[in-house]
Amino acid sequence: MAGTEARTRTAFAGSRPHSPPEAVRALLLASVGPALWFGHLNASYLLVPPSCEWRHGWAFVVVTAVALAGISGAGRRSWALWDPRSHDGPTVVRFLGMAGVVLAGLFALTTLLVGASALVVHPCH
Amino acid sequence: MTAADVDTGRAQPAERLTSAWQAPPGLPGWLMAVNHKQIGRRFVFTALGFLLVGGLQSMFMRWQLGGPEQDVLSPDAYNALFTMHGTTMMFLFAVPILEGLGMYLVPLMVGARDLPFPRLNAFGYWLYVFGGFILYWSFVTGSVPDGGWFAYTPLAGPEYSPGSNLDFWLLGVTLVEISGILGALELVIVILRHRAPGMALHRMPLFAWSQLVMSAMILFAFPAVVVASLLLEVERKTGAPFYDPDGGGNPLLWQHLFWIFGHPEVYIMLLPATGVISAIVPVFSRRPIIGYAAIVISQVAIAVLSFGLWVHHMFTTGLPPLVLAFFAVSSALIAIPSGVQVFAWLATLRFGRPRWETPLLFIAGFIVIFTLGGITGVMVAAFPFDAQVHDSYFVVAHFHYVLIGGVVFPLFAGLHHWWPKLVGRQPSESLGKVAFWTMFVGFNVAFFPQHILGLRGMPRRFYTYPDEYGWGALNLLSTLGAFAFAAGVLVFVTNLVRTARSGPEAVDDPWGGDTLEWATSSPPPPYNFAVPPVVTSAQPLWNPAPAGADPTAEAVLARLADPPAGVREQPITTAVDGRFRGVALLPGPSYWPLVTALAMAVAMVGVLVDNVPLVVVGASGTLAAIVGWVRPEAGTVGMRRHELGDVLDGRRSTGVWGAAAGAAVLAVLLAYFCYAHLYLAVSVETWPPEGTPPLPALRPAVLVGIICLAAAASVRAGRPRHRGADRLPGAGLLGLGAGVGVLALAGGASMLADLGLSGTERAHDASLLVLHAFVGVIALAGVGINAFAAYQAARLGDHPWVSAAAAISATWWTVIALSWAAVAGVVYGWPQLLGSGG
Incomplete structure (x- = not known):
């Protein structure tokens, strides 16, 4: 029992208090796509009245380009964490990396289509 | 399997x-x-x-x-x-x-x-x-x-x-x-x-x-x-x-x-x-x-x-x-x-x-x-x-x-x-x-x-x-x-x-399931697992963990099967990778949840029937019940710290996670209040409406925010910094935090009184009052937490309960300061940004 006690204390003394930073980073990267899509959707909503006033939809192009750049950047970094060519077994970092890639793809598509709506429908209609 | x-x-x-x-x-x-x-x-x-x-x-x-x-x-x-x-x-x-x-x-x-x-x-x-x-x-x-x-x-x-x-x-x-x-x-x-x-x-x-x-x-x-x-x-x-x-x-x-x-x-x-x-x-x-x-x-x-x-x-x-x-x-x-x-x-x-x-x-x-x-x-x-x-x-x-x-x-x-x-x-x-x-x-x-x-x-x-x-x-x-x-x-x-x-009695795993609920009896014992399990697969019953998969965790978990009388222990792991981190001690059965909910319902019924005394009785009852609920009880915290090596308490306790999650809910609530205010601001033709008294400059609002931060800093300073050491947890500093909180409340109330708002006539004014009231209520709760923590600190000295309460209070005051910053930004900063001044 005394041996177990000593081992337990030693192990705790050296253990990390939180999840590893690369896992937390993977989690944050996975959330970038959804967050930017949500921001883009609401920004686009808010831009409708001023765009009608300006009689031009360039603002939608700008916010869409910015959002897509951010999403694709996060997706690329997630891809590096996923590393699909690796032969290592599944780890939580690779799992979150894959989630980041797929979420970036889905939300890039959604962002693109939301932005493209502004090319079809005039803000003053 | x-x-x-x-x-x-x-x-x-x-x-x-x-x-x-x-x-x-x-x-x-x-x-x-x-x-x-x-x-x-x-x-x-x-x-x-x-x-x-x-x-x-x-x-x-x-x-x-x-x-x-x-x-x-x-x-x-x-x-x-x-x-x-x-x-x-x-x-x-x-x-x-x-x-x-x-x-x-x-x-x-x-x-x-x-x-x-x-x-x-x-x-x-x-x-x-x-x-x-x-x-x-x-x-x-x-x-x-x-x-x-x-x-x-x-x-x-x-x-x-x-x-x-x-x-x-x-x-x-x-x-x-x-x-x-x-x-x-x-x-x-x-x-x-x-x-x-x-x-x-x-x-x-x-x-x-x-x-x-x-x-x-x-x-x-x-x-x-x-x-x-x-x-x-x-x-x-x-x-x-x-x-x-x-x-x-x-x-x-x-x-x-x-x-x-x-x-x-x-x-x-x-x-x-x-x-x-x-x-x-x-x-x-x-x-x-x-x-x-x-x-x-x-x-x-x-x-x-x-x-x-x-x-x-x-x-x-x-x-x-x-x-x-x-x-x-x-x-x-x-x-x-x-x-x-x-x-x-x-x-x-x-x-x-x-x-x-x-x-x-x-x-x-x-x-x-x-x-x-x-x-x-x-x-x-x-x-x-x-x-x-x-x-x-x-x-x-x-x-x-x-x-x-x-x-x-x-x-x-x-x-x-x-x-x-x-x-x-x-x-x-x-x-x-x-x-x-x-x-x-x-x-x-x-x-x-x-x-x-x-x-x-x-x-x-x-x-x-x-x-x-x-x-x-x-x-x-x-x-x-x-x-x-x-x-x-x-x-x-x-x-x-x-x-x-x-019906016929069920066996433990009647369907051949793959997840841990089928590993225990049907229905499970009150403690679920005598020895909490270690897993290495997404189908732990189909691919059980081999013995020795996590020796450190297994050594401690085995000991959870034989706790001191009346102690409820539960393992804690890290959020992302599920590594064993320590043990939490949970509270047991209590009347307080029922009493608190009943008192809250009484207050609600008072509102429903426009009966102010009933509202006061319900609200006071709720407050008293909360105090009864959260007061430290012997035997629920810190008892096995030295036996198990690391019972997580104080600022690392699950309570602090709860406080953080609660703070997140408050932040979301405030965000919706702010959204309501800004929605009205952009959707109503004349905003603020005619006859609205002009808002003061941003300076007093900034001052109130600084006082809130001072309260947070005071609480942080009063927190025991060396858990388990013999340093006193600074009841005085916790009390000071409460006092500074009262000052912040008084400052905010004084600002509000100077505005001369009419909440029943204008949505603009009503919205401002609601935003201020929101921060006021959570600040009042913060003062209460600080005062109670200071009292318990003076009574108990270096106790895990005090450590946790102080950590929660510090989180709370940070939230109050941030909430005030958000309200001040929406109420005072936004109009000045748009140049409406009002």
């Missing part, structure tokens, strides 16, 4: 464990119960009761509509019944039963012994009961809510609903929603902090994933309806015109807030139901699920997308077509992750060896019905089509296909599947199959014709229709189907009730 392969330590002496985790016998024990299984079961049983009541209401409505120009119900009674039917099914049945199932199953599935805050869990249950009681007490007083389950303004406002009908709705629903938020907090923290060692996120059961996603959604969505309801109740009681255009308000604000809650609400119900499916399909297909990662990602994607769809409920409110296009696109795209899940289940069935027993039949029924509901969902996402069928029976058919197909069928599959674990007895297969086929046929006969009725122009919420419209035959068919469906539900519930009383 069987349950016996996983060592749960049941062979070891367990008397001390049982006595530590078990509630006292008899009625006192029933009232004091806090164990997740007892509370989870109560949620499930109470919600099933509400299902029957809500179903009965729908039967009356279908009877009324079964033929043209019937007079089974008066128009007023019909209004009341469709309001209470929707309210009951959405607020009192669907979410509580899914959360209740989660409360029961998730700790078992992740290898925990209880939820992290057992008393908070019990409190949530009592709030739910009292909220439901308030809603149904309206039948006794003859003031049944009649404004629809959505309570649109101005119909629900004081002008068009002058009675107390809507007050019953607003106050009852608010209590139920607070209960939902508390349940979500529990589930998020148990999943993130109390998983079995080794259960990294990629090994978590899909049901637990779905509960995590649902709970996170609740934390973001429910505050929206709480804010909307509070503003409407304030308008109804005081005349503050938040939703009244005559006072500078906007009725569309209600729709925005309501649907920011209401659309995610659909997925809050749907996602845990899909979690049930993902748990059942592999078990009955006898193979691991195909596309685990795809399902997890789809759930997250659906959750996020659902927060960007609320405007599709407002396609006919006159918003610009480009805005409608944005939301139509997002609405249609949610079909992608939904479809991915369906294909994953179909693939699992295709490549498995399915056993077509009752749970899997309900899943098959789900796939058929939900797919049809999804297709009509894509149709109504196209706003030109939606404009045609809006408020028609097509929409009624669509959402019943989604909600009954998507929620009730999987839920019933889950109830049949886990009933042995809930009650320890096996339900009848033959009755289960009879129930399924009756429900499946009855449902389609009831609701498919409603698509056609809608396309032929039959509107929703009309209590009757003339014969010459030609809707009679389809309505009769629909009514017959509804009665058949109800008969199926009754057979199902009868099977469960009969089983619970006299």
